[in-house]
Amino acid sequence: MEKFTTHSGLVVPLDASNVDTDQIIPKQFLQKTERIGFGKHLFHDWRYLDASGHQDNPEFILNAPQYQGASILLTRENFGCGSSREHAPWALEEYGFKVIIAPSFADIFYGNCINIGLLPIKLSDDEINELFADCENGEVNLTIDLEKNQITGSSKSYQFSLDKFHQYCLEEGIDSVGWTLKKIDAIKAFEAKMPIWQ
Amino acid sequence: MATTLYEKLWQQHLVEEKAGETPLLYVDRHLIHEVTSPQAFANLKFHNRPIRHPERTIATMDHNISTRSIEIDAAGEGAANQLRTLEKNCKEFGIELFGMGHKNQGIVHVMGPELGLTLPGTIIVCGDSHTATHGAFGALAFGIGTSEVEHVFATQTLRQTKAKTMKIEVNGQVGEGISAKDIILAIIGKTGSAGATGYVVEYCGSAIEALTMEERMTVCNMSIEFGAKAGLIAPDQSTFDYLEGKEYAPKGEVWQQAVADWKTLKTDDGAQFDTVLTLKAEDIKAQITWGTTPGQVTSVDGVVPSPDDFTDPVEKDSCAAALVYMGLEAGTKITDIEINNVFIGSCTNSRIEDLRAAANTVKRFTANGEKVSSKVNAIVVPGSYRVKEQAEAEGLSKIFIDAGFEWRLPGCSMCLGMNDDVLSEGDRCASTSNRNFEGRQGRGSRTHLVSPELAAASAIAGHFVDLNA
Numbered sequence: 001m002e003k004f005t006t007h008s009g010l011v012v013p014l015d016a017s018n019v020d021t022d023q024i025i026p027k028q029f030l031q032k033t034e035r036i037g038f039g040k041h042l043f044h045d046w047r048y049l050d051a052s053g054h055q056d057n058p059e060f061i062l063n064a065p066q067y068q069g070a071s072i073l074l075t076r077e078n079f080g081c082g083s084s085r086e087h088a089p090w091a092l093e094e095y096g097f098k099v100i101i102a103p104s105f106a107d108i109f110y111g112n113c114i115n116i117g118l119l120p121i122k123l124s125d126d127e128i129n130e131l132f133a134d135c136e137n138g139e140v141n142l143t144i145d146l147e148k149n150q151i152t153g154s155s156k157s158y159q160f161s162l163d164k165f166h167q168y169c170l171e172e173g174i175d176s177v178g179w180t181l182k183k184i185d186a187i188k189a190f191e192a193k194m195p196i197w198q
Numbered sequence: 199m200a201t202t203l204y205e206k207l208w209q210q211h212l213v214e215e216k217a218g219e220t221p222l223l224y225v226d227r228h229l230i231h232e233v234t235s236p237q238a239f240a241n242l243k244f245h246n247r248p249i250r251h252p253e254r255t256i257a258t259m260d261h262n263i264s265t266r267s268i269e270i271d272a273a274g275e276g277a278a279n280q281l282r283t284l285e286k287n288c289k290e291f292g293i294e295l296f297g298m299g300h301k302n303q304g305i306v307h308v309m310g311p312e313l314g315l316t317l318p319g320t321i322i323v324c325g326d327s328h329t330a331t332h333g334a335f336g337a338l339a340f341g342i343g344t345s346e347v348e349h350v351f352a353t354q355t356l357r358q359t360k361a362k363t364m365k366i367e368v369n370g371q372v373g374e375g376i377s378a379k380d381i382i383l384a385i386i387g388k389t390g391s392a393g394a395t396g397y398v399v400e401y402c403g404s405a406i407e408a409l410t411m412e413e414r415m416t417v418c419n420m421s422i423e424f425g426a427k428a429g430l431i432a433p434d435q436s437t438f439d440y441l442e443g444k445e446y447a448p449k450g451e452v453w454q455q456a457v458a459d460w461k462t463l464k465t466d467d468g469a470q471f472d473t474v475l476t477l478k479a480e481d482i483k484a485q486i487t488w489g490t491t492p493g494q495v496t497s498v499d500g501v502v503p504s505p506d507d508f509t510d511p512v513e514k515d516s517c518a519a520a521l522v523y524m525g526l527e528a529g530t531k532i533t534d535i536e537i538n539n540v541f542i543g544s545c546t547n548s549r550i551e552d553l554r555a556a557a558n559t560v561k562r563f564t565a566n567g568e569k570v571s572s573k574v575n576a577i578v579v580p581g582s583y584r585v586k587e588q589a590e591a592e593g594l595s596k597i598f599i600d601a602g603f604e605w606r607l608p609g610c611s612m613c614l615g616m617n618d619d620v621l622s623e624g625d626r627c628a629s630t631s632n633r634n635f636e637g638r639q640g641r642g643s644r645t646h647l648v649s650p651e652l653a654a655a656s657a658i659a660g661h662f663v664d665l666n667a
Contacts, residue, residue: 017512018391018491022635027616031262031276033236033283045637077512078392081425081491082635083614084327085234086343107361107395107427108327112343163359165220176345177247180353183222186214187250187355190224197448197456198226198320 001117003173007098008143009071013135014061019075020082021109025091038087039094072142073100074131080109089113099144101151103128114166115176119144121151121160130156146171200466202363203432204398207338207463211321213355220357226320227337228255228350229306230293232262232277232284233616234325238348239287249291250354256315257288257295260305262616265579265606268298273617291351304582304608307331307545311415312584314444318433318460323350328545328632329428330421334414335441336433336463338398341422361427362396362472365465367403370479375665377555378413379547379630379649381405382420383485383495388475390513391493395425397473400465405479406431411440412551419546420632423492432464484665486532487634487647489520494634496532498652498664504528523636524644525624533662537646539627540576540657541639542603544613547630547650548581550588556630556650557594559665560601563658570602571660577604577619579611603657615639628656 029041041053047062049055056063062070073092079102080088089112092100099119113120121144123131134140134153143152146167151158162170169176180187201209208223215221235257242249249255259281264272270281281298288295296302302313307328310316318336323329325347332339346356366385386393399421401414409417414431421429438457441447448456483497494517496503505518505528521528526535542548542556556578570576578598580586586608589595595605612619613631615638621627623642630653634645648656655663 017516020491020633020635022614022633022638026637026641027614030233030616031274031280033240033280035237035240045641051641078395078425081391082327082422082633084325084329084341084343086237086325086345089343104392104395106392106425108341108343108422112345115343115345163220164218165357168218175245176357177245177349177352180222180349180355180357181247183214183353183355186222187224187353190213191354194224195456195459197317197452197459 001173001175004117004119004146004170006143006145007071008141009098010067010069011072011074011131011135011140011142012061012067012070013132014073014075015132017076018078018081021080021085021088022082024080024088025085030085030087035090036094038091042091042095066139069096071096071098073097074128074135075100075102076128077103079105081106084108086112086116089116089118093118101128101131114169117170117173119146119170123158123160127158200469202465202469202471203336203400203430203463204338204361204363207319207321208360210319220359222355223321223358224355225323225350226254227315227322229310229322229324230255230257230347231260231306231326232280234344235287235347236280236283237344238351239291241348242351247352249293249351252292254354255293255351257284257293258303258306258309259284259297261610261614263298263609264617265609265611265619268607270298277617301583304584305545305548305610307419308548308581308585311335311411312444312582314441314447317441317447318437319463323356327422328419330426331415331419331545333418333421333429334411334431335437336430336460338428338430340428361398364394364397364399364426364473364475365471366399366401366475366477368401368405368477368479369403370405371408372405372479372482373666375651376482376484377649377651378409378416380482380485382417383487383492383647384482385477386420386424386492387485387495388477389424389493391423391491392425394421397426398428398430399426400430402432407434410551411436412549415549416546420492423632433460484649484652486652486662488524488526488532489517490523490634490636491516492632492634492647494520498532498662499667500532502526502528502530502532533664536573536661537626537628537656538573538575539621539625540574540653541579541612541627541629541631542577542650542653543579543581543611544631545581545610546632548579548585550585552630552650553578553580553585553589553594556654557597559651559654560597560658563655564601568658570657573660574657576602576657577606577612579606580608582608601658612639628653628662
């Protein structure tokens with residue numbers, strides 16, 4: 001996993017709540033056995049007018065010319081609800097997103113993002129509304145400083161909170177399996193005490 | 199100190215808890231399938247890491263497979279590649295696999311419990327969000343992503359942040375014809391689609407205790423649909439009776455020891471929950487979703503709501519958007535909504551009791567020789583080969599077939615449409631599955647979540663039916 005320190009980028013506002021993983025990456029694209037190739041199918045049913053994905057939907061915000069190259073997704077509550085498919089954060093990451101800002105995320109999706117180094121940031125409803133309003137007035141670029149837990153825009157900055165261990169994993173780009181394998185003695189000690197039927 | 203069932207399960211599985219680190223929990227049972235495991239296996243191989251306990255993982259094929267043929271190639275090239283990759287990986291790493299044609303094959307959350315792989319007091323994980331199903335046995339069971347699948351393979355543990363606790367108490371007795379599906383949909387209607395985000399839910403109360411194990415599984419299955427990490431029901435005599443003698447359940451002396459231990463798995467009197475929600479079973483009517491999240495639900499004797507019925511601006515906008523997608527007008531009577539598809543199946547409602555309930559309804563509605571409406575395509579997909587065999591032995595399949603339903607082979611099928619059981623744009627389906635998201639059953643298709651009884655009756659009528667009218 002790549003280390004996350006700071007990130008500066010363009011914000012695209014996706015004004016929808018309860019965006020589910022079936023929207024982020026529909027099931028017909030889950031048949032790959034590799035970890036790549038999902039970015040072009042991100043938000044497929046909204047992004048394309050045809051099932052084969054050849055005709056861009058001009059109404060969909062990610063297709064607007066001014067948002068090309070955006071790397072920060074601003075969205076609404078309960079983002080990523082639904083299935084546990086890690087293909088959803090893979091698709092967002094491959095499309096070019098580094099940060100997702102929302103008032104709330106679904107639990108499994110949130111954990112999946114942390115595990116692949118895509119930073120999910122929770123802000124209050126008021127702060128989210130403010131950022132959406134800013135986007136209506138023109139281009140919004142933000143800088144995220146992970147160490148300071150801070151988002152900085154042209155005129156304002158916001159603080160966010162993150163679990164300390166999640167922050168450490170992101171900052172160091174931890175291989176979480178390798179990290180836990182260092183705890184093998186604790187795991188063995190636990191196994192030695194387990195009831196026989198378990 | 200008085201503690202909740204969740205806290206007990208958490209404490210019993212704590213491998214290590216250190217300041218500044220997310221706690222490490224032991225995983226007793228890992229269930230895998232073809233869709234969310236290949237990248238985990240690939241990463242293990244890349245790092246040249248073994249699977250710590252291959253015997254603690256069980257694999258099945260379910261998401262992708264054809265429901266018309268047991269041939270791997272019948273599900274298309276992409277699916278066949280994933281299924282063969284699973285076969286290869288299971289062979290290489292020594293994991294038991296219930297592949298196509300195996301007597302134990304079935305939807306992962308149907309297969310686990312019916313074989314006794316799901317035991318009280320265990321932690322069970324699977325790369326599938328409906329893993330909460332197994333919470334019906336008093337197991338802490340939840341869905342995980344592929345990176346976590348890899349973590350469990352290599353370490354048999356997971357790092358988990360402790361969830362908040364929610365008690366949902368349903369007291370009293372449900373009315374005639376009200377199913378477990380109606381109970382859980384009514385709960386979701388109360389909480390909204392994200393009402394339990396960050397929580398583990400424990401269902402209790404006399405109406406929950408009265409449920410059979412299969413009904414409890416239907417309730418716990420949909421915990422994720424209102425955001426809960428997991429759903430739990432404390433094990434009791436119904437749980438032990440269901441499990442005793444199952445193929446993978448403990449036997450003899452060990453069984454006795456296990457049951458004695460499982461009897462301690464309950465929330466202590468006076469334990470505090472972070473949130474409590476109470477429902478009266480008598481108030482629960484037959485439910486149906488009208489929108490594009492499971493929380494957009496009403497009773498079958500009602501009407502399609504209007505955005506004006508909501509005060510919350512988000513719910514108002516969501517309602518307006520859902521009505522457009524669903525092609526519905528506010529104020530329409532639910533029973534006036536016509537359908538052209540019916541799906542009876544999925545990890546929510548494909549067990550033998552579900553099929554019995556649906557078949558009984560079919561019998562009732564075809565007493566004068568009626569058939570499935572000529573406008574409706576209706577399929578019944580049993581949850582596993584065992585369910586299929588039992589349904590055939592009991593004559594249920596014949597009831598369905600004689601009425602004009604298609605009787606298919608087990609699999610996830612049209613719940614998520616990863617195989618060829620897909621709806622077309624504009625199709626409207628009465629579905630016993632768990633998600634009514636946009637495009638879930640096919641691009642532009644419209645899903646209404648209902649009980650098996652309601653789905654069966656609607657197939658004959660060609661529109662939704664109030665079974666209690």
